[in-house]
Amino acid sequence: MKANFFIFRASEKPCILKVSGNYTMKEKYIHILGIALVALGLGFVAFLYWSEPRTLAEVATKSQVVLGTYEINKDEFTRGLALFRSDDFIGARAAFDRADPEKRDANTQFYTAYSYYRQGWGRLSNDDTLFKPGLETIDRVMILDPNFRSSDETLTMKTASELKNELEEGLKLTPDDFNPMKLTRERK
């Protein structure tokens, strides 16, 4: 067995150790805090410039989207659904926009597209100024949820592809548009 002993020898008086311990530690924490502050700050600025919110409320909703906590406003959605069923399509779309300002909910966007279809549908001809935004909206639904299927039994078309097909056909001018039997078709 081997043992080592260290003897500190100074002059006649015992030595004093100068320790600046907790002040060095404080600077270390300040460095860490500074680095964290810079990382968070630059991240927040980059988020704002990437998402480009128009108002302070949009900052909150876009933050929810990024964090994955975004939810639609169910009261506004219910109000919009009631207006949709009573054929007030403009009011319905306004309510759906308030319910889903970030346009991230497939169900809400499906109803919005359907409202464009129902409002723009005509027995003789369709309103292209409504069918076009309807088509853009249904494309958005297909991106959000390619397998979306509505559970609403009052709707004739339940899937995004059915509605998209109807909107696309309505925008085209084909020989079938001159078929007199077209006058007997019903809005879906």
Added chain:
Amino acid sequence: MTKITEHIIDIDTSLEPARDGAIELVPNPKTDSQKPQLIYLLLPCLFLLVTLLGGMRLGAADNAFFFLKPALICLVFASVLMILFFRSSLLQMDGWFSDRFSTLQNIANAALLLTMFTASTQLFNSLLPENGLPFWIVGFCFFWTLWNNLFADFDTKKLLRSLGALFGLAFAVKYLVLANLTATGDTSLLQRIFDNPAKEAFTWLLDLPRYSVGTGYIQFFAVAIYLIALFLTPSTTKK
């Protein structure tokens, strides 16, 4: 058999006279210009605020936020500005990055200089007109000035004075002169031409964007905060 080794170590005897055997905590001497809180907390906040505000505009119609990303030329100008800071000793390289510092301190210093770079970029984004002929004219003036400064003899005070004058003039040109030539009405085109044909003509000719008056106020504070932060930045972080 147990072998015992005894080492006698002589320590430095140039110590303070002994007291009653206690270990004494001696605080580091404080230097007013190098407090860590100022350097690593306040300065990043100021530069980050400039980074945020520099690209922010308010729409003329409804004061909606617009966040304009900086043009590539702003990054070039900011890089030249950082070189100027080191050349004029506003920043000393060995005072910010040194092998005598801990890794943490070097990283913290790098983070602070990164915020200074982003703030400089956004400041140029703030002061350069967004598009059209004014963008090219003011951009050329910036380029000319910075290019000349690269080859001139500068000390810190002269550089800060030069930058203050440069940014002040650019601010006046963009937010006082050009802003007053811009028509910001939200009526129809014909109505705006009828109400103020000269402003509409300048707006169309110079391709001036229509922003709210509040934009000028925001950018004023962005420029002021940037210059204050530059003034507070120490040339070295060594103690």
